[in-house]
Amino acid sequence: MTMAPYDVLRRALSAERLSTYERIASACSPDVTAESLYLWNMRMCDALMMPVHLCEVVIRNAAASVLVRQHGPRWPWNEAFRRRLPASASASAKAALEQAAHRATSTSDIVANLPMVFWQQLFTCRFDSTLWIPALSRVLQHAPSAHPSAIRKAIHADIGRIRHLRNRIAHHEPILERDIGADLAAIGRLIHARCPHTLSWLQRHERATTILAASPLAGRP
Template sequence: MLSIKDQIAAVKGALSAPRIGTYEVAAGTNGDEDPSALNLYLWNAQISGAFLAPLHICEVVIRNAVADALEPKYGAKWAWTPAFEQSLPSPSVGYSPRQDLFNARRNAHTVGKVIPELKFAFWQRMFTSRHDVRLWDTYLLQVMPGLDASKPVSQLRRGIYDDLEEIRALRNRIAHHEPILTRNLADDFTRITRLIAYRSQVTADWMTSHHEKQVQEMLQNKP
């Protein structure tokens, strides 16, 4: 039977010393028989897993909300409409929403097949000011009826963009198996819930009824 020291050394070797080193610093590990770093690593993996379903639901809800605004503006085949193509930025350096659209529709024959192929960044970039006049001034409150209609559309749209920026960062760290332990994860869960509720309060309530307790308990039991 392995000693604690040997077990820690084996796991550290398998996962890599630099990776575990991040958790050793965070946990204040004291000596080669202290399992605190591995405990924190495991907790990080588990809390990351607890966020997967809420993130999934949020992303699908947001992209469907955008699609529901695009259809009355650009038509049922909006993904192939020249007017929509031209509305998208196409920078020569960095992420290009227009190129993302071209890539997503290359082997697709329906809008329903294009939607899941578009990157998260595409949906976030739809909430920039360039789309206010052509899209959000008319359709934002229609596709997200949970928003506060007393506030300017530009303010509401910017709030969605900012929430999506935080969620995108969380999503990417989880996808790449990186630490999320320094984030305010309670705030992240609130953002996810809020965005879903803008679209459908019933859906937000359904999500939280299945996932909020697990997330809260894990946050309370952080090593």
């Protein structure tokens, strides 16, 4: 007996994977199916990687420039800096730097290989006095006017949001129930703080906003 096309797809992707989409589709109008939701989710994930990519590169370069200013061009090997890094968590900044430094020999290679968690953990209060109060207004000069520690705290939260989004995309998880508009706003704030021109360039080329506007869940209560 020939299986229906959706059943074939369901077998290939697994019932567990499609169950989330089936649950959401069951609360929507009849023209919204689990298949259409899964397809939109894939398109949205693909489109989001461009803004996420640009955001990560811009923020890590900004943070790296502060580290060069404070600790010199070979800051990854600066022991005073390493001792200040948080080391309690399994995904700690200290462990990430040690791993990257083991594999690479130049600072630029290390910057390119450090995970986003490293850069997020730089934006914690332990670095206010050494990094952000002296230098934040110079490297993120278009951030909102506020005390550097308040700006740093907001940046930490925005990076955390983007990390979570990036991880869901990387693990092929559903994102259609996220507030993707808020994700894009966080990306926009981070890039704008460093370079409004770069944000304008991104906005001219990214497709995520258009795909979001065509969400099959638009207008859903």
